[in-house]
Amino acid sequence: MTGSAPLPVSAGPSGRHGEPAPPSEPVDPALAEAALLTEVERLGSVAVAFSGGVDSAVVLAAAVRALPHGRVVGAIADSPALARDELALARRTAEELGAELVVLATDELSVDGYRANAGDRCYFCKQTVLGRVSELAAARGLEHVATGTHLDDRSAPHRPGLRAARELAVVEPLADAGLTKAAVRAVARHWGLSVSEKPGMPCLASRIAVGLTVSRDRLHLVEQAEARVQATLAEHRVNARDVRVRLLDRGFRIELDAPALRLAEARPGLTHALLEGVGAVGPMGTGRLGPYSSGAVSTSAAGSRTGSAGPAREEPAP
Template structure:
């Protein structure tokens, strides 16, 4: 089997550029006020309404028709000097601007403002309106914006003017135009813009759809290029989606699913996982993994997941070779790549495993949304980490401990179902001498509120499974809560 060398490849970060005037802010009242003050000083009756109807071009271009050639430069300097006192306070943010910037932030992206405005005045607007950006580039216009956009790595540029379109296209960025400036839809389309929005209010929805569509396309292209894959398949939302994507891209004859069977995989997860994979028409391999024989795994230190993933990949890699499959791929997503301490990801990378979801930039939310659109039953499946993740660090992992955790969780789920209490997330944490039961936080203010007779009966279910003591955690379910001890 051929595998790429161990790497931690990361998709290029999202960088979105925005124009300022009439894209993020409505400069019209401030610009008009400065023109009026300048005209009063120069004795010139500027046609203010006409000059502010299509803001965007450089100031000198706007002043030139109304002044002698030699007066344009000094007038521009004076305009910029008058600007702070007359324009900053009166200029509002345009509808949807804050939400547009926040949409980029939610994707862990960078915001770059590239504008023809005098940089110091542009900064005054941003500060006054509390618009946080990662980089501001001023005094650039038209195709001149391309250098700044390319230097900052912007893949999208949002503006309101045909010259913003020119800058985006020259930078090789996707051009998004809004109709809040003086240019109309047809004019912008004729200039070559790729997308026209009524305003930035439409931008968050457009961005979410654009990123999902483009990342799914990148995933399909990556899988096609790989030729064949063995998916390390747990039955969870991520690996199930990867398996479905691989079948779509390659066909079931060039894909297989492999689920490592061991004491850490709950019995309740096994049949549903197999049934889903078989419904896609792919063979399901269930090799026995022996992570329990690895001292580092049993010791249950902070790096336990490294030994587990190492065992899994050491088992799956020769299986893939035996079946003529070119690669082993895991369901690691883009959120996992930035989630901090993940020794399992390192172990998989060292063994040449592919991470197609991560490489395409697909987040957990995007995986679930795509799964929903594809009709996959796993789209809203709760996260189901291995049983060993329930054992507090430093306490030895043993088959006995894993079995009693599994029994306790099954008993609690059954108990709540019998009493008509809906449950999504549940973890029984093995803290050595006691169990801590974490479940959906909203239940703690409802049927499992303090004083409810159900609480004591629920804790008894965990004790009957083999724990000396059991307590319902008042903080509710917290994914990876045992990792909190590592941060102290």
């Protein structure tokens, strides 16, 4: 890792959707692009751990631009923790980028530490996923495995998934080129990527409160519940950027971004429809609405959120 200095971006308070606040001075996308392409070109060949999100999409797009044909492949891990619509979107995005995408079947649920969900689940997930991508890279004769980790990710106080990446000697071209999240989005806009404004979408397991066992049934329940919330909001003509259904030990919480939550709370009929719709998906107990925020939750009925330095963080996909 080269550890380049961050591109000039003014600091600010925490932003919405669990991302750093937008910079007070705009990022120069040409400068960010040049730094990233230089970093990727020096790799020679790479398998990109791809999730379909903006971070890994920018890495894959950079690799397609900077490296020879046949020296780049994208790889996405397909497991019960990946929503079907996210897999479909990832396929479309890779096609848009002109990149080969290999879908790797992974079985994180076979790993005791992952199922236990004790606060370090992301370590076991990344260990499994990046291990499979490393196997693909070796089989293809590719020198490196890269993730979409950016500079802001490195400064987070507790990211067990990053520890797994370090152990596997995975490269982080965004961070190494000095790109923050704001710079990543600036480059994505500069390149006209369709996912440039896509909100973060961690795996379905991130919706299961710390301390509750991760199971195939619970993952399916979360996926169906969030789909039901999205459908109900669409029926009521409410556009929500961020939607989560969190499973707690004695119920569930529907989390919406601030504008959508205000609309839902002002319309009792919509609130009732949301709670009733999720409740009809399966045995989930009593539910309530709440504000969206990234991060893991405890198993309490209130679902109090762990601190950023605590044992759990909602991590992005690789």
